Amino acid sequence: MRSGHPARAILRVCYKDLKNEKAAIPDKMPPLGTMIEIPAAALSADGLAAVSDFFALGTNDLTQYTVAIDRGNDQVAALYNPLNPAVLRLIEFTVEAAKRMGIPVSICGEMGADPKYTALLVGLGIREFSVGFSSVPRIKQRIRALSLEQCEEHARQVMNQYEPARITELVNRFRP
Numbered sequence: 001m002r003s004g005h006p007a008r009a010i011l012r013v014c015y016k017d018l019k020n021e022k023a024a025i026p027d028k029m030p031p032l033g034t035m036i037e038i039p040a041a042a043l044s045a046d047g048l049a050a051v052s053d054f055f056a057l058g059t060n061d062l063t064q065y066t067v068a069i070d071r072g073n074d075q076v077a078a079l080y081n082p083l084n085p086a087v088l089r090l091i092e093f094t095v096e097a098a099k100r101m102g103i104p105v106s107i108c109g110e111m112g113a114d115p116k117y118t119a120l121l122v123g124l125g126i127r128e129f130s131v132g133f134s135s136v137p138r139i140k141q142r143i144r145a146l147s148l149e150q151c152e153e154h155a156r157q158v159m160n161q162y163e164p165a166r167i168t169e170l171v172n173r174f175r176p
Contacts (some may be wrong), residue, residue, distance in 0.1 A: 005051040008032055036105075037061035042090035045097035055098050056130065059109035063087050082111045083167045088124075091160060095125040106130050108145040119174055122146060123155025146176050 015029045023084055031053035036042050042062065049055065063082045071166045073082040081087075091107075099103040106128035111117050113135040121129075122143065125154050130140055 001015075001127060005032075007051065031059055038065045038095050039086075039090055042094045045094045046100070049097045049101035049117075052101075052103055054103050055094060055105040057091060057094055057107045057109075057126075058107055059087075059091075059107060059111035061109075062090060063091075063111070066090060081164055082117070083171060084164050085162050085167065086121075088159065088167070091121075091126075092124050099125060104128055112132055113139065116171060116174075118142040119146055119151045119154050119176065120171055123147065123151035123153070150176050 003146070011032055012029065017024070022120045029153065030036055031052040033042065034048045034052040035056050035058055036045065036048075038061065041048065045055070059082055060071070061138035063069075063080060063084070066087045067079065067081060067084050069076050069080045071077050084110055095105055107121055107126045107139075108130035113128075113131040114122065115138050118129075118139060119123070132143050158167055159171050161170065
């Protein structure tokens with residue numbers, strides 16, 4: 001575990017307090033992770049990775065705040081698009097920062113639970129998927145049908161695009 005950050009000091013105090021209260025907690029202090037759910041967090045990923053043990057990339061909020069679309073508003077929800085190039089670049093930037101610091105990054109949200117995005121996410125470097133129980137079989141099946149090389153090539157093709165419609169076409173057409 002990384003040390004020296006004020007958030008980690010607070011975690012240590014809380015952990016010690018819980019131990020003193022005889023709370024049912026693990027013998028080892030839990031890792032300190034960072035949720036990447038807003039563009040500012042993704043753009044600060046290098047600094048956050050230096051003090052984090054892992055990242056969890058929340059694609060629902062990251063997409064919503066990046067494209068400034070309230071997906072709960074029926075009048076604009078159709079504009080919500082996780083394949084927007086800005087969203088994908090923030091995901092890529094976050095994953096690269098995690099790789100440089102040697103910390104894992106998981107993905108959660110609708111994007112992680114949708115098999116049509118799995119190859120792209122694996123190609124971008126995602127190795128951990130946090131999905132609802134009902135999505136596990138479909139995501140496992142999809143991952144088993146993929147090769148890492150295919151995924152990385154697919155991600156390169158997608159990341160070379162700047163038009164959301166073209167990106168969507170590439171993602172929808174991808175067949176391992």
